[in-house]
Amino acid sequence: xxxxxxxxxxxxxxxxxxxxxxxxxxxxxxxxxxxxxxxxxxxxxxxxxxxxxxxxxxxxxxxxxxxxxxxxxxxxxxxxxxxxxxxxxxxxxxxxxxxxxxxxxxxxxxxxxxxxxxxxxxxxxxxxxxxxxxxxxxxxxxxxxxxxxxxxxxxxxxxxxxxxxxxxxxxxxxxxxxxxxxxxxxxxxxxxxxxxxxxxxxxxxxxxxxxxxxxxxxxxxxxxxxxxxxxxxxxxxxxxxxxxxxxxxxxxxxxxxxxxxxxxxxxxxxxxxxxxxxxxxxxxxxxxxxxxxxxxxxxxxxx
Amino acid sequence: xxxxxxxxxxxxxxxxxxxxxxxxxxxxxxxxxxxxxxxxxxxxxxxxxxxxxxxxxxxxxxxxxxxxxxxxxxxxxxxxxxxxxxxxxxxxxxxxxxxxxxxxxxxxxxxxxxxxxxxxxxxxxxxxxxxxxxxxxxxxxxxxxxxxxxxxxxxxxxxxxxxxxxxxxxxxxxxxxxxxxxxxxxxxxxxxxxxxxxxxxxxxxxxxxxxxxxxxxxxxxxxxxxxxxxxxxxxxxxxxxxxxxxxxxxxxxxxxxxxxxx
Numbered sequence: 210x211x212x213x214x215x216x217x218x219x220x221x222x223x224x225x226x227x228x229x230x231x232x233x234x235x236x237x238x239x240x241x242x243x244x245x246x247x248x249x250x251x252x253x254x255x256x257x258x259x260x261x262x263x264x265x266x267x268x269x270x271x272x273x274x275x276x277x278x279x280x281x282x283x284x285x286x287x288x289x290x291x292x293x294x295x296x297x298x299x300x301x302x303x304x305x306x307x308x309x310x311x312x313x314x315x316x317x318x319x320x321x322x323x324x325x326x327x328x329x330x331x332x333x334x335x336x337x338x339x340x341x342x343x344x345x346x347x348x349x350x351x352x353x354x355x356x357x358x359x360x361x362x363x364x365x366x367x368x369x370x371x372x373x374x375x376x377x378x379x380x381x382x383x384x385x386x387x388x389x390x391x392x393x394x395x396x397x398x399x400x401x402x403x404x405x406x407x408x409x410x411x412x413x414x415x416x417x418x419x420x421x422x423x424x425x426x427x428x429x430x431x432x433x434x435x436x437x438x439x440x441x442x443x444x445x446x447x448x449x450x451x452x453x454x455x456x457x458x459x460x461x462x463x464x465x466x467x468x469x470x471x472x473x474x475x476x477x478x479x480x481x482x483x484x485x486x487x488x489x490x491x492x493x494x495x496x497x498x499x500x501x502x503x504x505x506x507x508x509x510x511x512x
Numbered sequence: 513x514x515x516x517x518x519x520x521x522x523x524x525x526x527x528x529x530x531x532x533x534x535x536x537x538x539x540x541x542x543x544x545x546x547x548x549x550x551x552x553x554x555x556x557x558x559x560x561x562x563x564x565x566x567x568x569x570x571x572x573x574x575x576x577x578x579x580x581x582x583x584x585x586x587x588x589x590x591x592x593x594x595x596x597x598x599x600x601x602x603x604x605x606x607x608x609x610x611x612x613x614x615x616x617x618x619x620x621x622x623x624x625x626x627x628x629x630x631x632x633x634x635x636x637x638x639x640x641x642x643x644x645x646x647x648x649x650x651x652x653x654x655x656x657x658x659x660x661x662x663x664x665x666x667x668x669x670x671x672x673x674x675x676x677x678x679x680x681x682x683x684x685x686x687x688x689x690x691x692x693x694x695x696x697x698x699x700x701x702x703x704x705x706x707x708x709x710x711x712x713x714x715x716x717x718x719x720x721x722x723x724x725x726x727x728x729x730x731x732x733x734x735x736x737x738x739x740x741x742x743x744x745x746x747x748x749x750x751x752x753x754x755x756x757x758x759x760x761x762x763x764x765x766x767x768x769x770x771x772x773x774x
Binding site for chain 2: 260261262282285286287288289290292293294295296297298300301305309310312313314315316341357361362363364394395
């Protein structure tokens with residue numbers, strides 16, 4: 210199995226803040242990999258290091274088989290980045306943006322124009338091709354931004370929160386594009402705040418916490434790791450009243466039901482109980498809470 | 513669709529530069545307001561100095577011949593200032609990160625802005641000179657001297673554009689870049705552009721005589737009107753070269769530092 214990204218012991222601090230504290234990542238080629246984490250966990254810093262924008266204080270990273278520090282140019286020939294703010298030129302038209310990026314990617318003038326037309330079609334922007342990008346809606350800018358990253362299909366595509374601010378329809382379109390890219394051999398490395406997005410898209414997920422990978426695995430592995438099903442109590446309108454995680458054993462389920470008996474809300478009319486598999490949200494909260502809890506006494510002692 | 517290569521082809525030696533020059537030209541052409549202001553403001557200043565202040569300063573009516581070199585430099589300043597805003601814009605939107613993650617020479621995007629500024633400002637200079645001729649400017653320059661005038665003006669445009677580009681890199685926002693740029697635009701007033709240096713208070717004379725604008729003005733005036741040149745041409749070219757070298761070094765340093773910081 211070849212690795213598209215092989216990062217070991219990445220550390221980075223800004224001033225006195227340690228953002229990455231020994232990050233390890235191994236992303237198999239041709240897969241979709243999602244990096245999750247609370248705000249400020251170091252997701253963007255990780256992307257910046259892997260895309261050669263920022264140098265790590267220590268540690269090594271190979272991207273598409275090349276070292277991000279020693280072999281920067283070769284890495285740059287094989288990656289694309291779609292960052293958090295849409296990296297498009299608002300003064301130019303959609304076509305001009307794509308042709309410019311095509312020329313910068315080594316296409317001839319004619320190839321660049323052909324490729325621009327292809328991508329405008331594929332991303333449903335053909336009608337707006339001749340309009341200045343400054344007049345585009347947020348969703349259109351985001352789609353153009355992604356199209357710009359795909360002029361030459363990269364070996365590794367980095368997406369920093371690609372669907373933040375998109376409506377549901379645009380988000381699902383983007384998901385299908387990302388999946389088809391992975392099918393064609395591109396490795397996709399994305400960060401996201403939406404756990405549903407990671408669940409639907411990613412082959413593997415890493416949860417970043419305190420500058421390290423706290424958990425890593427397939428979505429199912431992560432869900433299995435926090436144990437058993439969740440007992441839910443909802444009122445007649447479907448509003449969630451109570452959520453009780455169980456450890457998956459019969460005993461655990463019984464304990465949860467006992468607790469429901471004591472809950473006054475459970476006695477009301479129309480209240481329904483159900484059992485569901487844990488979601489990634491549960492996993493995420495569990496991991497970040499678990500890591501936050503033991504850390505706090507140490508911090509207090511240190512002061 | 514053909515999505516199998518997964519490696520970008522290598523680009524030609526100057527493809528990045530020519531692509532960015534095309535981009536900056538499109539920006540210049542589409543920003544009609546800025547282009548117009550960069551010409552209209554100096555022309556208005558020239559008309560004001562010729563018709564309102566001119567007769568008070570020089571009752572013989574020849575003030576327009578005196579003031580044109582200053583107006584040309586003022587025009588170059590106004591026109592180049594927008595480079596600071598363009599560069600700051602690139603730095604604060606995500607587009608610079610996209611360029612930085614591509615295998616391109618890092619300064620290529622700045623080259624685009626500088627070349628576009630040079631072309632834009634040479635056109636503006638020509639317009640200003642045409643208007644000056646219409647309101648009574650009567651230069652005595654030979655064709656060769658005209659060539660030297662445009663050469664020196666081009667060198668000054670390059671110098672101040674590189675300086676504005678570096679300011680654009682240093683500024684945290686496009687608005688701030690605009691503000692810093694404004695300070696530089698005062699320099700022509702503290703030179704021999706509008707009044708002879710001898711008429712200023714002593715301490716101001718020292719500033720006026722030892723700043724880059726004065727030797728450039730004196731050189732242009734000598735070329736256009738046949739006033740004595742002295743050693744001002746050497747100072748003029750020297751100042752421009754120093755400013756270009758300093759700004760390029762400062763800009764490159766800022767560019768690297770900003771790349772590493774985030």
